[in-house]
Amino acid sequence: MTTTLQKPRAAHAVHRKIVSKLITFGGLFNRAMTLGVRGLVIDAEERVLLVRHTYVPGFYLPGGGVERGETMLQALARELQEEGGVHLLGAPALHGVYLNRRVSARDHVALYVVRHFHHEGPRAPDREIAEAAFFPLASLPPDATPATRARIAEVLDGEPVSPYW
Numbered sequence: 001m002t003t004t005l006q007k008p009r010a011a012h013a014v015h016r017k018i019v020s021k022l023i024t025f026g027g028l029f030n031r032a033m034t035l036g037v038r039g040l041v042i043d044a045e046e047r048v049l050l051v052r053h054t055y056v057p058g059f060y061l062p063g064g065g066v067e068r069g070e071t072m073l074q075a076l077a078r079e080l081q082e083e084g085g086v087h088l089l090g091a092p093a094l095h096g097v098y099l100n101r102r103v104s105a106r107d108h109v110a111l112y113v114v115r116h117f118h119h120e121g122p123r124a125p126d127r128e129i130a131e132a133a134f135f136p137l138a139s140l141p142p143d144a145t146p147a148t149r150a151r152i153a154e155v156l157d158g159e160p161v162s163p164y165w
Contacts, residue, residue, distance in 0.1 A: 033106040037076040038063030040095070040155055041086055041114040047134035048152060049119075050144060051083050054130045059144040061151060062086070062132070063109070072110050080114065084132045085123045090116030095155055100165035102147075109165045113155055 038061040041049035050059040062083040066075040073092070080086040092112035100107040123132045135141060137156065140149065153159040 033108060034104070035066045035072070036063060036100070036107070036109045037066060037072050037079060038109055038111050038151070039076055039080050039086070039092065039114045040111060040151060041080065041084065041117060041134075042156075043119070043134055045134075045136070046156075047136050048140075049084050049086065049132065049134050050141065050148065051129055052131040052141075054125075054128060057143060059131075059135075059141045059148060061111070061148050073112075076110075076112055076114075080117070083123075083129050085120035086114070087118045087120070088114065088116070089118055092116075095151075096161050098165040099163060102165065107165075111151055111155075 039049075040061055043049075049062060051062045052059050062080055063076065064079040064083070066072055070078075076092065077088050080088065092114040095111045095113050097108055097110045099105075100109050119134075123129065125131065135144075137152070140152070147165050150159070150162065154161050
């Protein structure tokens with residue numbers, strides 16, 4: 001038997017669900033954000049993997065955008081393999097999530113520390129990656145980006161973690 005109290009509650013629940021979906025859908029236009037991942041890949045000799053792209057100056061930590069339907073870890077594994085010939089052998093540690101104001105007020109980057117991996121060896125340049133190599137901390141390329149240097153210092157030197165990329 002359905003009481004008059006149950007009908008308003010059921011209608012209210014449906015109404016809440018519809019409103020919630022509308023707010024979420026509207027947020028795609030008003031608060032859409034982009035999400036990327038980067039990997040601080042550290043080898044047994046405490047060297048870090050950096051990449052130089054063909055389309056922007058400087059050396060960066062390998063990484064890229066998280067595609068629709070992809071988890072951050074899936075994106076990280078894909079980007080590390082594509083850009084540096086690195087295959088994850090264990091779970092990387094999430095170091096932090098940063099707001100990348102240089103790109104937009106809605107761009108976020110998740111940084112993972114990767115210590116358990118297999119490296120295929122030197123990577124041939126292609127249309128996207130001009131160079132990918134491991135560098136000793138004491139001799140990072142002079143044009144390693146400030147954000148790259150800051151993330152390395154946070155992880156390996158204990159510098160304070162910034163909320164910004």
